[in-house]
Amino acid sequence: MPSDLPHLCMLEALTAEGATWSDKQIKAELSRERATVLVVDHGAGPVGWAVGWAVPGELHVMNVAVHPDHRRRGHARALLTTLIELHRGAKSALLEVRVSNEPALSLYRAMGFQHVGLRRKYYQDGEDAALMTLQLEPGPAASAE
Template identity: 40%
Template sequence: MSTPAAPGVEGVFLRDMTLEDVPAVNALEQRLFPADAWPLQMFLDELSQTTTRRYLVAETSSGIVGYAGLMCIEPIADVQTIAVVPELEGRGIGSALLTQLIEEARRRRAEDVLLEVRADNPRAQQLYLRFGFEQIHLRRKYYRDGVDALIMRLQLTGPSAAPTTEAGRP
C-alpha cells in the first residue's frame, strides 16, 4: 500500500520497499553514493530482516526517486540510509521518509534514533537538525574517501525527548 509522501509533495508516494525494488534502489545507490555505495546483496540482506528492519521507497509515476531504511534493536533505532534524487531535493521527500522512519522507531519502542551523516553534507545535516537531532560524536575518516561522519541522535524518551513532529514542528 502506498501513501502520499506529504501534503506539499504532489505525485510522490511512499511504500515499503520490496525485493522487486532492489535493482532500481541499487542503481540509485550507485549513482548517489559512488564512493560508499552498498552492494546489491546488502539491500537483499537488509530486507530479509523484517523483525529489526523497515525500508521504504518514494516513487512517482516515473519510478523510484528516494529510499530510506531503519534498523531497530530496542532500545536503539538507527537510520541505515536515506536518499533522494538530486533533481527532487528540497521538495519534502527526505522529510517524509525521515518522518516515517521516526514513527517506525516509536512503534518499535526505541528510546533514541541514531544516524551518521557526512561532515561535508550540510543539506542533510540541516534536515536532521530540523527534526531535533543533535550531534553527539565525530568519527574521523569514517567514509571510504576520508570524510568524517557526524553521529547524531534524536531522543524519543526522557526529559529532552522530541515530541512527535514533522519537519521539527510540534
C-alpha cells in the same frame, strides 16, 4: 519489494557520495528482519529510500537517499518522519552523516537531531562522519513499561 532492487541499486549509485551500498547490501536490507525499508515511488520507480534498524531502545537510521532531481521536495523528511513513527517505542534515533553533507546536516538539525560525536575516517574515502541522535518521545508501547 524485491522487485525494487534494480531501481534501488541505480538510485543508490546516483545519490551516494563515494559510499555506495552494493547490490548485495541493498538486497540484504530488503530481507533483514530488524530492518525497515521505505521507498518513495512516483510511478516510474523509486526516487527515494530509507533504511532503519530496530535495535533495543533505539532506531538506527542506516541510510536516507533521494534522487538528485527530486531533492528539496520533502522526501527525506517524510522518510525520516515515517521511520520514527514506525519505531515509536524507541527512546532515541541515531545516525551517521558525512561532515561535508551540509544539506543533510541541516535537515537533521531542523528535525531535532543533535551532534554528539565524530566517527573519524568512517567512510571508505576517509571522510569523517558526524554522529547525531534524536531523543524520542515515548510512544504508547513505551509508556506501559
